[in-house]
Amino acid sequence: MVSSLNDNAVIKQIDATHAPDHRLFDVKPLLQHVKAILLRGDSQAKMEDMIIDDDSTHMFKSLAYAIHKLSSELSGKCSGSEDEHAATLTIFIMLSSYKWDAKLVLALAAFAVNYGEFWLLIQSSTTNSFGIVKQYSISLKSRFDDHNKLMQTMFDVTDCIVDFKELPNHYITSAAYWTIRSVVACATQTVGRTGLGYEYVVHDIEVGSWFGAIELGSQAFRTITTLLNTSHTDNTKPLTALINVNNDPLPLVDHLNDDKKVSIEVLKGKIVLLFIADSAISLEELEILKEIFIETRKVEKQFEVVWLSIGDRLTELTGDKKIKYDRVVSLMPMYEVYDHSLLDPAVIRYFKEVWHFTKRSLLVALDDKGKKEEGKYVCLYGGDDIDWMEEFWTLARSVVEKANINFEMVYVEKSKSSKSVSKIVETIGEKKYGHCLRDQTSVKNFWLRLESMWYSRMQLGTTVETEIITKEIKTMLTFDNSDQQWVVIGNYGSTEMVKASSKTIIECFKSYEVWKEQVRIKGFTVAIEEHIKAHQRLGVFEQHCNRIILPRATWENPATMDCPECNRPMEKCIMFRCCTD
Numbered sequence: 001m002v003s004s005l006n007d008n009a010v011i012k013q014i015d016a017t018h019a020p021d022h023r024l025f026d027v028k029p030l031l032q033h034v035k036a037i038l039l040r041g042d043s044q045a046k047m048e049d050m051i052i053d054d055d056s057t058h059m060f061k062s063l064a065y066a067i068h069k070l071s072s073e074l075s076g077k078c079s080g081s082e083d084e085h086a087a088t089l090t091i092f093i094m095l096s097s098y099k100w101d102a103k104l105v106l107a108l109a110a111f112a113v114n115y116g117e118f119w120l121l122i123q124s125s126t127t128n129s130f131g132i133v134k135q136y137s138i139s140l141k142s143r144f145d146d147h148n149k150l151m152q153t154m155f156d157v158t159d160c161i162v163d164f165k166e167l168p169n170h171y172i173t174s175a176a177y178w179t180i181r182s183v184v185a186c187a188t189q190t191v192g193r194t195g196l197g198y199e200y201v202v203h204d205i206e207v208g209s210w211f212g213a214i215e216l217g218s219q220a221f222r223t224i225t226t227l228l229n230t231s232h233t234d235n236t237k238p239l240t241a242l243i244n245v246n247n248d249p250l251p252l253v254d255h256l257n258d259d260k261k262v263s264i265e266v267l268k269g270k271i272v273l274l275f276i277a278d279s280a281i282s283l284e285e286l287e288i289l290k291e292i293f294i295e296t297r298k299v300e301k302q303f304e305v306v307w308l309s310i311g312d313r314l315t316e317l318t319g320d321k322k323i324k325y326d327r328v329v330s331l332m333p334m335y336e337v338y339d340h341s342l343l344d345p346a347v348i349r350y351f352k353e354v355w356h357f358t359k360r361s362l363l364v365a366l367d368d369k370g371k372k373e374e375g376k377y378v379c380l381y382g383g384d385d386i387d388w389m390e391e392f393w394t395l396a397r398s399v400v401e402k403a404n405i406n407f408e409m410v411y412v413e414k415s416k417s418s419k420s421v422s423k424i425v426e427t428i429g430e431k432k433y434g435h436c437l438r439d440q441t442s443v444k445n446f447w448l449r450l451e452s453m454w455y456s457r458m459q460l461g462t463t464v465e466t467e468i469i470t471k472e473i474k475t476m477l478t479f480d481n482s483d484q485q486w487v488v489i490g491n492y493g494s495t496e497m498v499k500a501s502s503k504t505i506i507e508c509f510k511s512y513e514v515w516k517e518q519v520r521i522k523g524f525t526v527a528i529e530e531h532i533k534a535h536q537r538l539g540v541f542e543q544h545c546n547r548i549i550l551p552r553a554t555w556e557n558p559a560t561m562d563c564p565e566c567n568r569p570m571e572k573c574i575m576f577r578c579c580t581d
Helices: 008-015 026-039 043-052 058-079 084-094 100-123 128-133 137-163 169-189 197-228 234-244 284-297 320-330 345-353 385-402 421-431 438-462 468-480 502-510 513-520 524-537
Strands: 252-254 261-264 271-278 304-309 335-337 362-366 379-384 407-411 486-491 497-501
Touching: 008 084, 008 169, 026 100, 026 137, 058 084, 058 100, 058 169, 058 468, 084 169, 084 421, 100 137, 100 169, 128 345, 137 169, 169 320, 197 345, 284 320, 284 438, 379 385, 379 468, 385 407, 385 502, 385 513, 438 468, 468 486, 468 497, 486 502, 497 502, 497 524, 502 513, 502 524, 513 524
Parallel strands: 271 304, 304 335, 379 407
Antiparallel strands: 252 261, 252 335, 271 362, 379 486, 486 497
């Protein structure tokens, strides 16, 4: 037996095999089949369901080959002289392209194949000569108590990892290693080496200890969920659930007060905007956010912004870049949790699973009682056709009323506004059709920020055409340069967004009765987007002609660019322009 997995070399060895290819599938149905075989002993019927049933799901069929290969590997390794660690490492290498939860379920499924065959052999031993040669009998079941106890612990760990995907790497690597190593131990006994009672006890202790650690994290997640969905007299309790004050009663730094360390109490009774961001947020984005927060404070002073960084940005910055970054951060009108380790893994899991945080920065508002503000749907729209506007406003009000959603509309002028815009702004005010950006400075800043974000991504060398944020920015810039009316609808606290041109959104809203059921099932923005895409494939909605004007020096601009609407390469043109407006 190898030394304890506390040995960093072993952890690194297992981590080195982990290279998931981002395939996503729900492993729970397969896990239920495996449990039926290994825990309830329903081997014959369930094995038939899992392996040879023609009505098996597509997922089962796609995984059948991988399970078969693993099963053969287990049979071969465990009947030979190879030690457990080497056999376990081989299994990890074979499962390198799968996520941690899938690794465990597939390894257990492979063992279930062998285990089912093993018990079928025992059950036929009284009439089958091959079974007699094997000299097994049904009385062997009484000798598998340790085996069954270990399997139950293995399933406890697997259930936790399937349900609780956001864990510290050390926990998940260790738990996965001991679970799959236990599979190897069980497989070894199944193929004939039965003198492993002590080994099972040791394996059960190891797997059980990591199950305990994972279960604590799972309990922490449930506690956070309960606290954030419970009414409180003030917001301190929910905030301390998110920010660990046990290790430091002064977890925040005040960037507007010489980075002075302060307690959660400074936020008591205030609206709190949680700015949740990946450690890789760019300097340009911070500059833009700083302007937005400063501008917002002029209107509303009874709120505070708290920056929660997912990861340690300090390890990723060096030299002049770090100095410049720190200077901008020090001027941000917000508090910041100074040490990212004060965010428990269960909190990060909550951000990702409940608030849908990904790589994109997220702003979540908590009221003065610590309750998350319910997200509004926000509709940005633009253009200068007053007749289209009137039709859009009427249809939008009707659809919003039927869908029973909280919906705000904001009119955004072009960066180069036409004279007809003043009439539109006047009509919006008179008929209370939502909001407008207040003045020309606000309008210009809106488009300049988008342009700055575009160029910052170009200079950072990111994968421009595949990055989601860049694609959204590009779409907005095409709207600014078009003669069409346009609409963008998003949901506060979500990354879901739908974009459409004038005729498309009108036709979509007119056919609300067709897609209204999907609003209840999938949400408003997803329902709209799926309806539009389905009809675009059928050629129902209008053809498009998008253009984007990049006014800066040629060397800063990309050599090629795909259309944000259909993803086909756009034609590159040279334009001469004289604008006197």
